[in-house]
Amino acid sequence: xxxxGRTGEWEVVIGLEVHAxxxxxxxxxxxxxxxxxxxxxxxxSTVDAAFPGxxxxxxxxxxxxxxKTGLGLDAEINLTSVFDRKNYFYPDLPPGxxxxxxxxxxxxxGRVEIEMPDGSTREVxxxxxxxxxxxxxxLHDQHPRDTYVDLNRAGIGLMEIVSExxxxxxxxxxxxxxxxxxxxxxxxxxxxNMEEGSLRCDCNVSVxxxxxxxxxxxxxxxxxxxxxxxxAIQIEARRQIGIIEDGGAVAQETRLFDTARGETRPMRSKxxxxxxxxxxxxxxxxLVLDRDWVAKLKSAxxxxxxxxxxxxxxxxxxxxxxxxxxxxxxxxxxxxxxxADGRDKKAAANWVTGDLxxxxxxxxxxxxxxxxxxxxxxxxIDLLADGTISGRIAKDVFAEMVETGADAAAIVEAKxxxxxxxxxxxxxxxxxxxxxxxxxxxxxxxxxxxxxxxxGQVMKATQGKANPALVNELLKKKLSS
Ligand code: ADP
Ligand code: MG
Numbered sequence: 001x002x003x004x005g006r007t008g009e010w011e012v013v014i015g016l017e018v019h020a021x022x023x024x025x026x027x028x029x030x031x032x033x034x035x036x037x038x039x040x041x042x043x044x045s046t047v048d049a050a051f052p053g054x055x056x057x058x059x060x061x062x063x064x065x066x067x068k069t070g071l072g073l074d075a076e077i078n079l080t081s082v083f084d085r086k087n088y089f090y091p092d093l094p095p096g097x098x099x100x101x102x103x104x105x106x107x108x109x110g111r112v113e114i115e116m117p118d119g120s121t122r123e124v125x126x127x128x129x130x131x132x133x134x135x136x137x138x139l140h141d142q143h144p145r146d147t148y149v150d151l152n153r154a155g156i157g158l159m160e161i162v163s164e165x166x167x168x169x170x171x172x173x174x175x176x177x178x179x180x181x182x183x184x185x186x187x188x189x190x191x192x193n194m195e196e197g198s199l200r201c202d203c204n205v206s207v208x209x210x211x212x213x214x215x216x217x218x219x220x221x222x223x224x225x226x227x228x229x230x231x232a233i234q235i236e237a238r239r240q241i242g243i244i245e246d247g248g249a250v251a252q253e254t255r256l257f258d259t260a261r262g263e264t265r266p267m268r269s270k271x272x273x274x275x276x277x278x279x280x281x282x283x284x285x286x287l288v289l290d291r292d293w294v295a296k297l298k299s300a301x302x303x304x305x306x307x308x309x310x311x312x313x314x315x316x317x318x319x320x321x322x323x324x325x326x327x328x329x330x331x332x333x334x335x336x337x338x339x340a341d342g343r344d345k346k347a348a349a350n351w352v353t354g355d356l357x358x359x360x361x362x363x364x365x366x367x368x369x370x371x372x373x374x375x376x377x378x379x380x381i382d383l384l385a386d387g388t389i390s391g392r393i394a395k396d397v398f399a400e401m402v403e404t405g406a407d408a409a410a411i412v413e414a415k416x417x418x419x420x421x422x423x424x425x426x427x428x429x430x431x432x433x434x435x436x437x438x439x440x441x442x443x444x445x446x447x448x449x450x451x452x453x454x455x456g457q458v459m460k461a462t463q464g465k466a467n468p469a470l471v472n473e474l475l476k477k478k479l480s481s
Contacts, residue, residue, distance in 0.1 A: 001169040002210065005241045012237040013206045013214055014173050015127075015165035016229075018180060019158045020190035021134070021198040022065045028133050028157035029056030029099065036196050040139070040150035048155040050094035055283050058083075062157040063287065064297065065189040066106050066131050069159055071298050072187045073126050075110025079291060081130075083284045086276045092136030092149050100160075102278045105130035106287060112163075112183070113306060114175045115324060124176050125164030134158050159190065165204065165214065170230040170237075177201060177226050178328070179305075186304050186330045194224050201229050205236045207244070215240070216250040220257050220264055232257040236264045308333055316345035325353050331367050338374035343381050351377055355395070359402045372401045380408035388412065390419050392464040421467045423474065426458070429466065430474055433457040444479045451475060 002009040027034060030047035047054045070077050082104040085097040107129035115121050136154035140147050161180065167173045181192040181199060192199050201224075206217035220236055223229045235257075240250045255264040280286075303311070305327040312323035326349060327333045340348035356377065360370060380401065384394045389412055400411050412418060420426060433454055434441050444450045451472070458471050 001171065003207075003237060003241060006245050009210060010207045010237070010241050011210045012169060012233065013165050013208060013217070014167035014169075014233055015204040015217075016163045016167070016173060016177065017202040017204070017219075018161045018163075018177070019134075019200045019202075020069075020161060020184055020192075022062045022131075022157035022159055023189055023191055024059060024061050024065060024157055026059055026061075027155040028059055028062050028131065030155050032155065034156050036193075036198075038152055040148070040152060042152065044151040044154065048094075048151055050096075056099065056281075058284065058287065059157065062131065063106070063289075065157075065187075066129060066159050067289065067294060068187050068297055068301065069161075069184065069189045070107030070110065070129050071294075071301055072183050072189075072304055073107070073110035073112060073129065073161070075126055075129065076108035077289065077294050078104060078106055078108055079289045079294070080104065081106040081287045083131075083281045083287065084278045085281045086132075086278055088276060090135065091147070092138050092151070092154065094136070094151070094154065098133050098135060099281055099284070100132035101130035102273075104286075106289075112176065112179055114172065114179050116172070116175060119320070122166075122172065124166045124172075127162040127164050129159050129161045132158050132160055165206075165217075170233040173203065173233055174226050174230045177229055182305050182328055182330070186302055188302075194226070197224060200224055203229055203232055203236075205233055205240070206250070207237050207240045215244075216252050218250065218252065218264070219254045221254055221267060223257060228257060228259060231259075231262070232264060235262060239264060305330075305333075312345075312349075316340065316349070318345065318349050322349055322353060329367065335367050335370070335374045339378050339381070341378070343378060344385065347381055347385075348378075351381060351398075355398050359398075363402075371403075371405045372398070376401060376407055383408050383412060387419060387421065387467065389417055390459075390464055390466070390468055392459065392468075393417050393419070396464075417465060419467050420462055420465045421470060423470065426462070426466050426470055426474055427478075429458045429461045430454070430471070430478055433461060434478060441479065451479065454479070 002011055024034060026032065027048060030045040032045040032048055033043045047056055067077055081101055083099050084102040086100045087097040089096055105128045110126035112124045112126060113121055114124060134153045134156040136149055136151040138147050138149055142148045167176055184190040185192050190198060200222055203220045203223060204217045205220065206215040208215045218236060220232045223232055243250055253269050254267045256267045257264050308327045309323045312318045312326060313320055326336045336348060336352045339352060356370065356372065360367060380394060380398060383389045384391060389397060397408050397411050397417065400406065401408060440450050440453055454475050455468065455471055458466055
């Protein structure tokens with residue numbers, strides 16, 4: 001998607017660096033806990049606080065999570081990787097360096113496929129994934145004058161996932177980030193919770209005339225929602241276009257996104273890698289992985305969204321778009337498969353993406369908090385399938401289920417909503433309807449659409465409980481006799 005400037009059209013070029021917190025009980029190099037929301041400085045070991053003489057010990061589970069993620073991104077796994085010290089001073093970084101991976105990351109090139117709303121797909125290259133420690137947190141809002149430091153986060157394992165500069169619009173960046181988050185959640189390697197900071201994103205943005213070489217980029221740090229990522233890209237691209245069109249040049253720098261003012265602001269001029277004096281951490285041996293262990297992890301990977309969607313389309317006969325909606329979140333896909341198990345797949349998909357999503361949206365709930373469980377929704381579909389209730393009544397029963405959490409069968413019994421399949425009762429309702437509208441009866445021969453009018457009348461008279469197929473059949477007979 002091109003942006004119109006004063007001097008013609010511009011293309012945005014974007015590469016994302018995503019910091020994904022590893023799902024693990026303990027930190028990357030210490031046994032301290034990682035739970036979110038704990039009292040400040042209650043989850044800090046002497047390693048995290050960098051007491052003199054303390055030694056880091058690698059957390060095997062974190063390595064496993066990183067490798068799984070690499071496999072899920074269809075990436076090369078490097079059987080030997082190296083932990084380096086990235087040296088810089090910051091009050092929330094007690095050792096004066098962060099343990100990270102530099103020239104030899106644990107995961108190399110991979111790829112993610114993204115689908116745009118118009119149905120087109122694109123492949124986004126993954127440059128690398130490396131393991132690193134998180135830093136602590138400076139708290140500036142606890143005291144009028146002083147800044148406090150909370151080290152609970154210090155040392156927690158992060159996966160930095162770097163993309164190639166393959167994205168071409170804010171929209172693509174948003175779709176990529178959502179897809180990446182979905183894959184991480186499927187894998188169970190990162191919970192993807194952006195509000196809690198488990199997934200943070202740095203955006204590299206440059207602009208160019210279509211076909212020209214890449215322009216100078218700026219990096220916008222620490223964006224914590226998909227919406228902010230997209231906004232920041234748009235605003236930053238406009239800013240850069242403005243500078244170049246005014247005859248200036250973009251300076252490579254690190255910027256902050258001020259969400260309140262809707263602008264990006266310089267934070268510091270871009271540091272260079274050599275500023276960090278990277279060198280292999282002498283406290284840690286190179287990380288050497290066993291080929292068979294990696295192969296085992298690979299064969300145990302869960303079914304990921306792309307594959308699942310393909311299966312929903314080929315085995316369940318769902319449309320691409322519908323299947324895409326169902327697989328976007330692992331929890332939704334699992335809910336759907338439970339509903340669809342042993343039932344009409346298409347009907348199950350309609351109920352989940354239509355009525356259920358509608359109800360959840362209205363209540364602002366996620367699928368995990370659904371007042372109607374998968375088993376309960378399945379029960380409703382069964383009542384519909386075996387003719388106990390009509391389609392119209394099913395909608396009412398569903399609405400009641402959402403409000404009360406009761407089972408469909410219980411609601412149907414309590415309210416006497418069973419479908420009327422008694423021919424006599426239906427015939428009586430039909431006779432009454434025909435008698436009430438002689439003019440429409442007379443029109444029937446010339447205009448068979450009148451049938452629909454009478455179906456409506458009969459359904460109304462029976463409070464929607466008459467079996468619609470029976471009503472249709474009997475009405476046709478009576479009208480043409
Ligand atoms: P650094 O280590 O300085 O952050 P990298 O080479 O690792 O630099 O690149 C970081 C990110 O910047 C990557 O996601 C990459 O895709 C992106 N990137 C590189 N060049 C450009 C460019 N010209 N425009 C936009 N993004 C870019
Ligand atoms: Mg970077």
